[in-house]
Structures are given as structure tokens and as C-alpha cells.
Amino acid sequence: MYVCLCKRVSDQTIQRVVAEGARSWREVREQTGCGTQCGKCACMGKSVTQDALARE
Ligand code: FES
Numbered sequence: 001m002y003v004c005l006c007k008r009v010s011d012q013t014i015q016r017v018v019a020e021g022a023r024s025w026r027e028v029r030e031q032t033g034c035g036t037q038c039g040k041c042a043c044m045g046k047s048v049t050q051d052a053l054a055r056e
Helices: 011-019 025-032 042-054
Strands: 002-004
Touching: 002 011, 002 042, 011 025, 011 042, 025 042
Parallel strands: none
Antiparallel strands: none
8 A cells, every 4th residue: 555645655665665674764764755745644654664663
């Protein structure tokens, strides 16, 4: 599912960047662009990032 429509970032994309080494919401945001346009997805992006980090 898309988390961020502006930048077309899916939950799978976030899980992938975490698996590849991103260690914070800030790093996920920088690497994917998630949350950097309208900002409406920031809460969801952060939540998906935290879930992915918890599973690492
Ligand atoms: Fe993510 Fe707009 S939906 S920045």
C-alpha cells in the first residue's frame, strides 16, 4: 500500500530501506522522500518505520 502519494512511497519501500540500513524516520525520509512534500503521510511513515525497525 502507498504510505506517501506525493512521492509514491509504499510500506514495502520503507521496509526495504530499513532492511538496507536506515535507522530512523529521518533517514527513511531522506532516502525515500516520504513526507517531504505535503507532509500528510508523516505520521503513517513514522509508524511504518518504527514497526520495521522493531522487526530488525
Ligand atoms: Fe507524503 Fe504528501 S503524501 S508528502
